[in-house]
Amino acid sequence: MTIPDYLVIGHITKDLVADGFTIGGTVTYAAVTARNLGKRAAIVTSAEADLSLPDVLSGIQVVRAPAQATTTFRNVYVNGTRQQYVSALANPIGPDAIPAAWRQVPLVHFGPLVREIDESLVHYFPASHVVATPQGWFRSWDETGYVSLGEWPGAERLLPHLTALVLSDEDVCGDPSCIERHAALTHTLVVTHGPRGATVYHAGQVRHFPTRPANEVDLTGAGDVFAAAFLIRLRETAQSPGGEDPWEAARFANVVGSFSVEGPGTSAIPTREQVETYLQQMRQA
Numbered sequence: 659m660t661i662p663d664y665l666v667i668g669h670i671t672k673d674l675v676a677d678g679f680t681i682g683g684t685v686t687y688a689a690v691t692a693r694n695l696g697k698r699a700a701i702v703t704s705a706e707a708d709l710s711l712p713d714v715l716s717g718i719q720v721v722r723a724p725a726q727a728t729t730t731f732r733n734v735y736v737n738g739t740r741q742q743y744v745s746a747l748a749n750p751i752g753p754d755a756i757p758a759a760w761r762q763v764p765l766v767h768f769g770p771l772v773r774e775i776d777e778s779l780v781h782y783f784p785a786s787h788v789v790a791t792p793q794g795w796f797r798s799w800d801e802t803g804y805v806s807l808g809e810w811p812g813a814e815r816l817l818p819h820l821t822a823l824v825l826s827d828e829d830v831c832g833d834p835s836c837i838e839r840h841a842a843l844t845h846t847l848v849v850t851h852g853p854r855g856a857t858v859y860h861a862g863q864v865r866h867f868p869t870r871p872a873n874e875v876d877l878t879g880a881g882d883v884f885a886a887a888f889l890i891r892l893r894e895t896a897q898s899p900g901g902e903d904p905w906e907a908a909r910f911a912n913v914v915g916s917f918s919v920e921g922p923g924t925s926a927i928p929t930r931e932q933v934e935t936y937l938q939q940m941r942q943a
Contacts, residue, residue: 661759662700662719664692664890667779668769668794669729669748670703670711670720679730680923681712684769684791687879689718690924691886691914695933697765702755704748704774705729714924723748723755729772732803743803750774753782762786765889768816769882770794777816787821787896789889791882793829807831817843822892822904824848824885846904848888850881855912860904867908870916870936876923880915883927887914913937 671683685701692699700719705728711720725748734741751774766786768775771794780788795810807829817823823844830836830849841847841859850856855869888904888911895903913936917928 659719659757659759660698662763663697664689664699664765664767664886665702665760665763666692666699666767666769666886667702667751667756667775669751669771669774670701670705670709671771672709672728672730672746674730674732674745681709681715682731682878682923683729683771684767684793684879684882686715687882687918687924687927688767688769688791688886690714690927691883691918692765692890693718694927695887695890695914695930697890700760700763702751702760704751704755706748721755721757723751725749729774731771731805742805744772744799744805745803747772748774750776751779752776753779756782765789765893767791767886767889769885772797772799777812780816780819787889787893788819789822789824789885790816790820791824791885792816793826793881796829813840814843820844822846822848822885822889824850824881824888826850826881827852846892848884848904848908850884850915852877852880856884856908858904858908865905865908867905867912869912872916872919874919875921875926877919878923880919883918884911884915887911887933910937 666685666688668685672679673682689699702721704723704725727746729748730746732743766783766788768790796807799805847859855867857866888907891910892907920926
């Protein structure tokens with residue numbers, strides 16, 4: 659077992675479809691992104707022991723804490739609006755699930771889907787660059803499994819220790835005060851707007867970055883792809899003479915995310931070469 663460059667923590671999922679299920683979750687999209695961008699990627703998750711992992715995770719180390727079930731989602735569309743249900747839950751992910759050597763991983767991504775990660779886990783990675791996509795901390799569900807978004811009660815335990823927090827418009831439900839609260843506690847906050855790009859809040863500045871025009875096929879996981887690319891590029895700039903540059907990281911992540919929506923599932927997540935070729939063309943235009 660080698661020490662990865664990029665570790666993403668959260669539940670891998672079964673996403674129910676008409677003829678069975680597909681494998682999804684933040685961990686899937688973020689780990690594939692990191693691998694495609696040239697990083698040694700790894701996942702820590704919880705799932706049933708006999709869950710067969712797809713070929714798309716080839717080359718990615720997966721540590722699986724045992725569970726009786728795999729977290730399972732079902733989406734129902736009513737008048738074009740998605741209603742989401744959770745029908746099974748894996749176990750919470752605690753520090754014992756993480757190999758001791760992996761606590762030195764340079765890049766860590768918290769990707770909760772059903773509040774399976776305790777925010778205090780951030781303290782196990784004091785020397786790492788850490789990003790969170792916190793949709794799972796905003797979620798709750800009723801006795802039927804119907805998922806709704808609400809408050810994130812543990813935010814203050816995590817936000818001061820993050821390198822970056824990546825929210826979506828859906829996470830904040832159009833509430834500017836939610837953005838303001840999280841920006842005040844976070845070193846760098848990014849709010850993604852789908853095809854309208856992303857807004858970055860850093861060091862008292864707010865800057866919007868439009869994205870690359872894309873032929874949208876499947877928007878699933880685009881925010882997770884963006885977050886992984888953002889953290890990777892942010893650390894690269896931090897190691898350069900100019901120092902950490904969240905603006906450059908946002909430009910880079912926008913391009914990666916825009917490519918990712920041009921095919922189903924993880925199929926269109928780009929390679930580093932694809933991204934660099936596009937950026938070079940833009941610089942020459």
